[in-house]
Amino acid sequence: MPAIETAPLLLLLTAALAYLLGSIPFGLVMARLFGLGDLRQVGSGNIGATNVLRTGNKLAAFLTLILDAGKGAIAVLIARLSLGEDAAQIAAFAAFLGHCFPLFLGFKGGKGVATFLGTLLALALPIGLAACATWAVTAALFRISSLAALVAAALSPVAAVLLGYPQASLLCAALAILIFIRHHANIARILKGEEPRIGKKA
Numbered sequence: 001m002p003a004i005e006t007a008p009l010l011l012l013l014t015a016a017l018a019y020l021l022g023s024i025p026f027g028l029v030m031a032r033l034f035g036l037g038d039l040r041q042v043g044s045g046n047i048g049a050t051n052v053l054r055t056g057n058k059l060a061a062f063l064t065l066i067l068d069a070g071k072g073a074i075a076v077l078i079a080r081l082s083l084g085e086d087a088a089q090i091a092a093f094a095a096f097l098g099h100c101f102p103l104f105l106g107f108k109g110g111k112g113v114a115t116f117l118g119t120l121l122a123l124a125l126p127i128g129l130a131a132c133a134t135w136a137v138t139a140a141l142f143r144i145s146s147l148a149a150l151v152a153a154a155l156s157p158v159a160a161v162l163l164g165y166p167q168a169s170l171l172c173a174a175l176a177i178l179i180f181i182r183h184h185a186n187i188a189r190i191l192k193g194e195e196p197r198i199g200k201k202a
Contacts, residue, residue, distance in 0.1 A: 147186075
């Protein structure tokens, strides 16, 4: 964690605004715009890009992916430019928390993978690229999206240290813990050998 140099009130305001930005359910927005129905009644009921893809609309899924990643990245970049690195990390965590536990949906949100990757790419590009590469390699080897996300999240604090960003390692660990919490059902299915593979119906 970088040194706290920003006034506490400004950090609190940053956290609140980033949380609200992260809470925007772009999956539901895209489903509504494309006439796909209530996303919470489709597939896994999740509001993320993977579940949007289950509707068969690849464009809506792609836009959800970009927007969910972008809201985390935008929160980080605005906070950094406005206040500094301490505010950027506060914004990163708050935006991610907003996606996972959104105020607008009764605190029942997405699993956070796209927002996690977008946040890391903005926070420190090398860490974000390492996380994306880890996800891609794991997904290619095991064909399980959730496992790829878990591995990428678990290794992100290590990547932060190895790539020369030790001040980001605590944030990466906190985000990873939330990723694991949001994937608790997936972890249970993985252990039972029941988790759907990429390219197959859930």
